[in-house]
Amino acid sequence: MSIVASSAPPPLSRRLLAGLFLLALLPRLALVIVFLKLPLGLDDMFQYDMLGRSLAAGQGYRWYGRSDVARLRPYLETYYAIDLPTAAVPENGYTTTFRPPGYPFFLGAVYVAAGLTHRLAAVRLIQAVLGALLAPGTALLAAALGLRPNAARAAGLALALYPVLWMYPIGLGSENLFLPVLLLGLLLTLAADRSGRTATAALAGGILGYATLTRGALVLFLPLAAFWLVWPLARRAGTARTRLRLGAVFAAAAAVVLIPWILRNSLLLGRPAFVDNSAGYNLYVGYYPQGDGGFNTTAAVQSLRYLDDGQRDRWATEQAWGFIRSDLPRAVWLLASRLAHFWGFEDRELVYFYSNGFLGEIPQPWLAAAYLWLVLPWVLIGLSAPWGIAWAPEGRSRALALALVAATVLAYVPILAEARFHLPLVPLLAAYAAAAWTTPHPFRRLVAGLRSGQAGSWLAFAAVLALVSLWAWDVARDLPRLTAVLAPGGSQLHLGY
Structure with a gap:
């Protein structure tokens, strides 16, 4: 029996979901095939690969083995000032607590199945599939949030055609796993709230726990999600017990996933630690x-x-x-x-690949058009999502969405922030942006809400103004680099990632 007033979302057709998946898969597969044999080129990727190979070999969670140090020694000496005699390095490398284990365990599993010779090609192909799942997953999320079917279709289409995400499967990066796992966890959390089933709550907690093992910043969202499942307690005792049970089971499942690795890191460091110590x-x-x-x-x-x-x-x-x-x-x-x-523009992929000559020399105006094609989808989603949130018909689901946004911002802004850190929010924000796009007469409703003094409309207006101001700031400080990249010879700048 449902424990909330809202009914189950109308089912989306399998044909629609399959079409969204294929539409999202094609550009990802095309890029992966073009760059299938591209070697690793970034520190993060080398480190993830070391950890994945160590796990696949049954040697534990280790990196910088003797053979890796011998191969990377010139780089380590030049860029890190590390003078490390190869003979002093343990043959299997150093046990580490620095990186969270979720993504390396995924890599290890792929390496075991595919073998080491073609491991990067296998990972890239699997990551293309995982990334393509974001499109139908976002459509399902929009439906689960109580949005209209046409909004769900538009949201799935927006994710299928979001070009920044097309590029991620080429590299080894935790976003490739984190985004689909987080999306699955959100869907299960909404389903648990709607159905009142403890098994679904346990699965949601476990999945979001694993997402936290992949990107530790998600930990701030876990207690908020557990509290959301509990609150508000209904007046009827049976329903109140159901809600308390849902929240407790969700929290326990997440803890079961996280605690073993937390204990492992704490024992290795000799002090309380988390899933990583970065x-x-x-x-x-x-x-x-x-x-x-x-x-x-x-x-x-x-x-x-x-x-x-x-x-x-x-x-x-x-x-x-x-x-x-x-x-x-x-x-x-x-x-x-x-x-x-x-909240800035995630343009690093284009800048890195172009400035290092991977794409050759692209003349203007085509290069500027490519840049706009990359960033304008985020502009469209960012400017639209606040209105979709304000106009959302189902306030309870909206509370969970806002909790994820707040937890993500609070996890990064006090410490270190990059534009790529907002990517986990793109499916959620795309769902609400699509709700705004598909609202009948949206501009008329926008103006009417502001004129009548509706609090939600004015909050959305303030969010849009803040976002535009932050974009202007971000573009202004990045303008010298961007101007150099777009100028003739920009393909030979060899900028870092």
Whole structure:
């Protein structure tokens, strides 16, 4: 029996869902095939690959084995100032707590199934499929949020045609796993609330627990989701018990997934720890005196010269707190700066691939058109989603959506923010943006809501103004780099990621 007033969402046709999946899969597959043999080129990717290979070989959660250090030694000496004799490195590498394990375990499973020779090709193909699932998943999410069927179709179409996400399967990055797992967890949480089934709540908690093992920043959302399942307690005792049971089972399932790795890291470090111990590293980068609150390559390199995870974390944390105490006004300013980074344009893929010659020299105006094609979908979703949220017919589901947005922002803005960190919110925001697009006479409703003083409309208007201001700030500080990339010779700049 349902424990909420809203009924189950109308089913979307299998034909529609399959069509959205295929539409999303085709561009991803095309890019993966073009770059199928592309070697790894970023530190994160090398590290994920090391961890995946170590797990596949049954050697535990280790990185920088002797053979890896021998191969990377010139790079480590040049960029990290690490002079590490190969003979001093353990043959199987160092046990680490630095990165959360969810994505490396996924890689390890793929490597076992596909073998090491063609492991990168196999991962890229599987990631293309996982990414394509976001399109039908977003349509299902829109329906589960109580939005109209035409909004669900438009939301799925928006995700299928979202070009930034087409590029992610090429690389080894946790977003490839985190986004579909988070989306599945949201669908299950909404289903548990609607049905009152403890098994669904347990599955939702377990899935979101695994998503947190993939990106630890999600941990702030878990208690909010558990509380959302419990509140409001109904007056009827039976329904109240059902809600309490849902929240408790959800929380217990998430804890069962997270606690073993938390204990493992705590024992290795000799102090309480989380699923990763990168907080000190991120704090150092986020408050680095020559930085602006976003990722800074110079700062990132400095703390990574410490190979011991515990030593690195202690040193980076002490340095970061020193930066904060020495200039509190700047630390406060960095919070606003990170908001602009978080909500900014995710153009790194185009800039990196183009400036390093992967795409050749593209003449104007085609290069500028490609840039606009990359960022305008985010502009359209960002400007529309606040109105869809304000006009949403089902307030309870909207509360869960806002909880995820708030938890994600709070997880990053005080520490370190990049534009890619807003990507997990794109399916959710696309659902509400599609609701605004498919509202009859949306501009008439917008004006009427503002004229009548509706609180929701004015909050949406304030959100849009804030977003436009943050975009202007982000574009202004990135303008020199962007101008250089778009100018003749931009394909030979060899910019970092």
